Amino acid sequence: QKEVEQNSGPLSVPEGAIASLNCTYSDRVSQSFFWYRQYSGKSPELIMSIYSNGDKEDGRFTAQLNKASQYVSLLIRDSQPSDSATYLCAVKTGTGRRALTFGSGTRLQVQP
Amino acid sequence: NAGVTQTPKFQVLKTGQSMTLQCAQDMNHNSMYWYRQDPGMGLRLIYYSASEGTTDKGEVPNGYNVSRLNKREFSLRLESAAPSQTSVYFCASTGGQGTDTQYFGPGTRLTVL
Numbered sequence: 001q002k003e004v005e006q007n008s009g010p011l012s013v014p015e016g017a018i019a020s021l022n023c024t025y026s027d028r029v030s031q032s033f034f035w036y037r038q039y040s041g042k043s044p045e046l047i048m049s050i051y052s053n054g055d056k057e058d059g060r061f062t063a064q065l066n067k068a069s070q071y072v073s074l075l076i077r078d079s080q081p082s083d084s085a086t087y088l089c090a091v092k093t094g095t096g097r098r099a100l101t102f103g104s105g106t107r108l109q110v111q112p
Numbered sequence: 113n114a115g116v117t118q119t120p121k122f123q124v125l126k127t128g129q130s131m132t133l134q135c136a137q138d139m140n141h142n143s144m145y146w147y148r149q150d151p152g153m154g155l156r157l158i159y160y161s162a163s164e165g166t167t168d169k170g171e172v173p174n175g176y177n178v179s180r181l182n183k184r185e186f187s188l189r190l191e192s193a194a195p196s197q198t199s200v201y202f203c204a205s206t207g208g209q210g211t212d213t214q215y216f217g218p219g220t221r222l223t224v225l
Contacts, residue, residue: 004154008152031212032212034212034213034214042218042219043216043217043219044155044202045216046214046215049212049213088154088155090214092212099145099157099160100212100214101157102154102155102156103154104152104153
């Protein structure tokens with residue numbers, strides 16, 4: 001079982017719709033959770049971080065965390081073609097080293 | 113403020129050749145990381161350095177060595193390149209108390225023939 005799992009997609013949504021991206025993780029002591037966006041040929045850039053159960057909103061983006069279900073999600077409201085990218089879920093597991101474990105990413109396509 | 117920089121951007125090697133990938137950050141971060149990214153496999157940690165003077169193996173360290181030259185610079189060396197090391201390599205850094213957010217460099221696209 002992978003430590004961080006994501007559906008590879010592609011997830012295709014029409015412009016203006018809500019895109020829902022999901023991620024599950026295996027380490028129950030995971031503390032910090034991140035969503036990165038990666039355009040083709042570019043480096044990952046941080047969209048959201050979330051540390052506590054519940055929702056965290058930032059503009060059109062909402063991250064949701066449920067530690068009991070070991071599940072984190074990213075909602076993108078009013079999706080735009082410029083949101084088309086691969087979205088990487090990352091988890092900091094346990095204590096000690098501060099490296100992140102990444103999922104393989106979900107490719108999102110927003111259709112104009 | 114350039115953030116995290118990497119050189120070179122592209123490199124083609126022949127099997128058995130050696131090279132060093134350079135990474136520098138100007139954010140005064142303590143921790144630095146090297147990842148490789150292969151299609152469909154996400155980012156995998158090669159080595160990391162929690163602070164100046166320390167380095168530790170990550171998930172896929174075989175075939176690589178690292179040097180944390182000073183607080184700013186963290187280099188990755190391939191002593192004898194193999195086709196399996198064809199990948200995109202990203203350097204990242206993290207700093208400050210209470211934050212695990214990683215900031216990435218632009219990447220090095222390496223092809224080993």
